[in-house]
Structure formats: structure tokens, C-alpha cells
Amino acid sequence: PEGTAGMFVWMPVTMTRPDGRPFTLFVYFQRYSGPGWSTGSARGSIELPDGRVKPFTDVVPALEFRDDNRRLTGGTLTAVLPDGGERTYRVEPVSDTGFHLGAGLYGGFEGHHQGEWRGDLHVDGEHVTDCDTPEVARWLKQHRDCIVRVTDLTDGSAGVGTLQSNVVGAHPEMGLTAEASFA
Numbered sequence: 653p654e655g656t657a658g659m660f661v662w663m664p665v666t667m668t669r670p671d672g673r674p675f676t677l678f679v680y681f682q683r684y685s686g687p688g689w690s691t692g693s694a695r696g697s698i699e700l701p702d703g704r705v706k707p708f709t710d711v712v713p714a715l716e717f718r719d720d721n722r723r724l725t726g727g728t729l730t731a732v733l734p735d736g737g738e739r740t741y742r743v744e745p746v747s748d749t750g751f752h753l754g755a756g757l758y759g760g761f762e763g764h765h766q767g768e769w770r771g772d773l774h775v776d777g778e779h780v781t782d783c784d785t786p787e788v789a790r791w792l793k794q795h796r797d798c799i800v801r802v803t804d805l806t807d808g809s810a811g812v813g814t815l816q817s818n819v820v821g822a823h824p825e826m827g828l829t830a831e832a833s834f835a
């Protein structure tokens with residue numbers, strides 16, 4: 653509907669502390685809003701090799717995207733800890749390369765859907781160039797995996813992971829317009 657906007661971010665990252673100890677960072681954020689309403693959730697955690705999990709109580713994104721194709725260009729995610737403390741993570745795409753999940757039939761593509769029965773063995777694939785152009789991005793849909801480098805601005809831990817995102821509607825605070833929006 654008119655005035656509706658939304659964003660989700662899903663990001664698992666293999667991290668390494670400055671002293672060499674590994675951990676996993678996980679972030680999930682979704683927010684949807686429209687005139688007179690807003691809903692969403694956020695979760696995440698630091699997952700340690702011994703099985704312990706240090707949960708976040710909230711995640712506050714300050715990410716940047718291109719308006720024309722909604723590709724992530726960088727930014728930060730701030731995790732709120734149970735004691736009220738915060739950790740801010742810088743997120744940077746390692747390159748312009750990514751994977752549009754539409755070509756993998758997420759949400760349907762070219763008349764087919766993920767999980768559809770197409771025989772005992774059906775093999776196909778896509779090789780699509782110029783995915784950063786608005787026309788091709790709209791054809792593939794914007795739901796996209798992007799390989800990211802993540803740095804903890806608190807202690808210098810760093811790692812590489814994947815960030816999936818989808819940002820629809822106008823987000824004036826991020827310079828994103830309703831006119832350029834697409835799912």
C-alpha cells in the first residue's frame with residue numbers, strides 16, 4: 653500500500669578476535685511500517701566455540717544502499733547487549749559481486765518456484781550479466797546475498813560473512829525513494 657516501507661537484514665559472519673580466538677556473529681533485523689503502524693523484530697548473538705551464546709536485545713541498522721538497485725554500499729549495525737552496552741559493527745561489501753535469490757526461484761522466477769516438481773532430474777541455471785543495472789535487478793528481484801567484511805569497532809575483531817537484504821519503499825533517512833523501490 654501507499655506509504656509502506658520495509659527492510660530486512662540477515663547476516664551470519666565468521667569472526668576472529670585480535671588475539672586469534674574465533675566466534676560467530678549473527679544478526680537478523682526486520683522492520684515494516686506504514687501510515688499509523690510499525691512492526692518488526694531484531695535478534696542476534698555472539699556464538700562462541702564452546703557453545704555459549706551471548707544474545708543481543710536489539711539491533712539498530714545504519715546501512716547505506718544505492719537507490720536505483722538497492723545494493724548495499726556499507727554502513728554499521730549496532731547491537732544492544734542485555735546490560736545496555738552496545739557493540740557497533742562496520743559492514744562493507746568486499747566487491748560488487750553478489751547473488752540475487754530470485755534466480756534461485758525465491759519468490760518465483762520466470763514462471764517457476766522454489767521446490768516445484770519438475771521431474772526426477774531437472775537441471776538448469778542462469779548466467780546473468782549487468783545485475784547492477786536497475787532493469788536487471790528488478791527482473792531478478794532485489795533479495796540478494798552480498799559477501800561482506802565486518803569489523804567490530806569496539807575491539808577490532810574482524811571477519812567475513814554474507815548479508816542478505818531487501819529494502820522496499822521510501823527510506824528518506826537513507827536517501828531511498830519510493831519511485832526507485834521494487835521488491
